[in-house]
Amino acid sequence: MAGPSVQATASGRRLVARVSGEMAYVNAPVFRPQLKELIAQNDRFIVLDLSGISYCDSAGLNVLLGAWRQADAGGAVLALACVPDFLRGTLQLTGADQVLRVYDTVTNAEAVFGG
Template identity: 40%
Template sequence: MTDALHIDVPHADGTLAVIALSGEFDITTAPAVRTRALDLIADGHPDLVADLSGVTFCDSSGLGALVGIWRCAKEAGGSLTLATIPDRLNRMLGVTGMDTFLPAHPSTEAALAARRGDRTTT
């Protein structure tokens, strides 16, 4: 039995939004995550923080969705920041080299603070 994916948006203010995922991020759920993230970008929130603390499994489709979201955010003048990455997923990001272009923080609060810091220095 799979762990159903839940997508929440606990924070959306100005250009910044948090998308929180819990469950399995795989070939069956990646399209819904991508769609929700692109909707947030289209709604004026191109700076996304993805809270991955509840992700129990991630396959290559989930990683591909993150790259697609990152590209779309970048094209909209925004960014994608990861927060609270489970150890197994963190290792996958390192092996694939995705950790070189997707900034990560130990918590959503730390990611939000870093984003606010970015905004005040630009």
């Protein structure tokens, strides 16, 4: 299995980051600074494509919520797209889906922002 990674593509004020691997306690120290750096770049609309996530525990959820808090504090909008069913269930169970914007596809998320 490939290690954790975040690969970003920017287009104007939009940034799409494909997040891959296990969002778990052991990988949180890898994901947290990568997402923090992306969000700190400037005020933009950031979509995290989570289709490559194979597992997510409470530490991974904490990374996502921390990224949302950082984006919100900096005036950016953070959205999640292509969320695997197991993670969607966790977001619903914990109530995190009430704060995190969740979309079925990257295209749907971008459409809300204006393309």
